[in-house]
Amino acid sequence: MSEQAKQAEGKASKDSSALMERLGYLLGQAHFMHRSLADRALRPLGLRPKEFGALLILVKEGPMSQRALGERQRVDRTTTVAVVDELEGEDLVQRRPSAYDRRAHELHVTRKGRRVLTKALDVALRVEEDFLRPLSSEERRQFRKLLERLISS
Amino acid sequence: MSEQAKQAEGKASKDSSALMERLGYLLGQAHFMHRSLADRALRPLGLRPKEFGALLILVKEGPMSQRALGERQRVDRTTTVAVVDELEGEDLVQRRPSAYDRRAHELHVTRKGRRVLTKALDVALRVEEDFLRPLSSEERRQFRKLLERLISS
């Protein structure tokens, strides 16, 4: 078992104060902890985080090309191929020929895809709540707002 | 160039609101952005983030075994071997036989290591400031405090 996995289960020793003062460490640990929870919670649904994100974007924003999806997720187009392969393999998404550009595929979420996303979204929201538990409601809102501003600027 | 690298340079399209509401995405992007800045800033000093962290811990907390260092950093002992190999190869850290346990090494930071750390710490602080620029001083303190509570609990 990895050291980080141990810590995610609360078996870790106390944090080093030297590192606790470094923003990179704080961000890295927070990201790792949340992703560990999310990975475990989404696995029963057969979704990895990137696949969950892709499904979410396609449902919320409608059909789009792989290129467009990749831009939304900020991943390379070769990564998008793998993500879409997975989703199509589980019949959550279909590649359809684009009417406007015969090079491109239009990605459509299947009915099964929508059902799975509904469950996954539910799971994801519980994970977020779980992760944010140490904070009050007001602090949670604040934390999200600060994060959004940091990554939007 | 990767999509995330583009966005780190401000060339990205607007964020997807569907993802901006997901905590995992916010944490992942924040972590990635900060690490990109830190990687680039520390590279001229020949340090990767993990090596910087190791040096920092050893200087602030004194000599310790590789096992102890690994626990502090929350990485596997095989990862620690690689980190220490790097640091020793650049003469920033020395492995010395432990007086108490002949299996173990005691890790000592060299004079050069201290000099490099001083510079690296300076660089790291500037990166943090740069990353946190969108927030006011009070908000920066708040953000750190919230992060610390999230990962300490």
Add this chain to the structure above:
DNA sequence: TATTGTTATACTCTATAACTATA
């Protein structure tokens, strides 16, 4: 010429397994 999607390949990071030498 440039772009969409694809494949093959490579790179980074980190872990697991097996080992040596101690404890």
Add this chain to the structure above:
DNA sequence: TATAGTTATAGAGTATAACAATA
């Protein structure tokens, strides 16, 4: 038996390069 460190190896994740079809 268990632990510190090491090596060899493997896996996840994601990128680069080269290519076919199309713009």
